[in-house]
Amino acid sequence: MIQIEQLSKTYQTKHGTVKGVDDVSLEVKTGEIFGIVGYSGAGKSSLIRCINLLERPTSGTVKVGGQDLTKLKGDELRKARLKIGMIFQHFYLISQKTVAENISFALRAAGTPSKNIGTRVDELLDMVGLSDKRDVYPAQLSGGQKQRVGIARALANEPAVLLCDEATSALDPNTTLSILRLLKDINRKLNITIVLITHEMNVVKEICDRMAVMQGGRVIEEGRVYDIFADPKTALTKEFISSVVSFNVPEEILARCDGTIVKVLFKGEVAGEGIISDMLQSYPVKGNFLHGAIEYIQELPLGIFVMELKGGQTEVSQAITYLEQRDAIVEVMNDGN
Numbered sequence: 001m002i003q004i005e006q007l008s009k010t011y012q013t014k015h016g017t018v019k020g021v022d023d024v025s026l027e028v029k030t031g032e033i034f035g036i037v038g039y040s041g042a043g044k045s046s047l048i049r050c051i052n053l054l055e056r057p058t059s060g061t062v063k064v065g066g067q068d069l070t071k072l073k074g075d076e077l078r079k080a081r082l083k084i085g086m087i088f089q090h091f092y093l094i095s096q097k098t099v100a101e102n103i104s105f106a107l108r109a110a111g112t113p114s115k116n117i118g119t120r121v122d123e124l125l126d127m128v129g130l131s132d133k134r135d136v137y138p139a140q141l142s143g144g145q146k147q148r149v150g151i152a153r154a155l156a157n158e159p160a161v162l163l164c165d166e167a168t169s170a171l172d173p174n175t176t177l178s179i180l181r182l183l184k185d186i187n188r189k190l191n192i193t194i195v196l197i198t199h200e201m202n203v204v205k206e207i208c209d210r211m212a213v214m215q216g217g218r219v220i221e222e223g224r225v226y227d228i229f230a231d232p233k234t235a236l237t238k239e240f241i242s243s244v245v246s247f248n249v250p251e252e253i254l255a256r257c258d259g260t261i262v263k264v265l266f267k268g269e270v271a272g273e274g275i276i277s278d279m280l281q282s283y284p285v286k287g288n289f290l291h292g293a294i295e296y297i298q299e300l301p302l303g304i305f306v307m308e309l310k311g312g313q314t315e316v317s318q319a320i321t322y323l324e325q326r327d328a329i330v331e332v333m334n335d336g337n
Ligand SMILES: Nc1ncnc2c1ncn2[C@@H]1O[C@H](COP(=O)(O)OP(=O)(O)OP(=O)(O)O)[C@@H](O)[C@H]1O
Pocket: 011, 012, 013, 018, 019, 020, 021, 038, 039, 040, 041, 042, 043, 044, 045, 046, 047, 199
């Protein structure tokens, strides 16, 4: 649905050229929610703004629904853009217009006949749960309500794609959750493809199907959110995940351990605890649990245990091999003695 190929965006500034996006290729499938994470300056906004040509890429192509947007100009580009809605961190509502007028503005701009506008505005307000705020001005709304208006406006012309640039970054955690649920709901109901960028991994964990991690304008890792949580490859991705799922054991406790400390991960439906107890029965090693949790990502369980294994070196490595044979991902966190 969205195909980004070898896309680069450089900016010319007084101080020279700055690379916003550096040779990014990505594919987002129809109907999926795709998350892009990265720290400030990673190039997330530059990339997402190239998807609807708010920024014109310096090189590379962006295809939406098979159509190469970089080849379009003027009216053709305007038409193609109507099929791509966008919401922003700071909402960008028109403060002198009511909620209904903010939404109808987008409908008028797309040439919707006047007689259809009222009904469409009501439909949209109903979809975002704001029917009672129709004639209110933005200043009288909470942040979450303002973003709901932003979403209604972005959906006004029935786009196939919704781009979200830090759409929940100005909101508190509960409001964030309610906006994310609304986005997911809209995604499922309308089969709209959503690309969202964020610096918060919990946003990705909450609603995204697949994700990419950006650093220095490049995509350094991408895949299914579940797989990336289970088995992150880069240090940066690990850092992002640790802000949501922590396997950390306090230093004082680790200092008291003289055995081999292992992190054991079980993906999917695998019953981790049972496999660990099988292992302890089959091998002459002792196990102390230091940490244990089951995280649910995209409704799939991910079992994470940190434990100290004590015994002879051969027996400990046999026990680890046994866990791996039963599909656990095992990482030794120290060398033991
Ligand atoms: N209009 C511009 N002119 C010059 N440089 C720019 C412009 N927009 C972005 N940049 C530069 O491009 C790089 C990527 O910026 P971008 O805004 O895409 O990052 P980001 O990941 O969205 O960051 P944040 O999380 O802070 O929003 C940065 O070095 C930034 O300074």
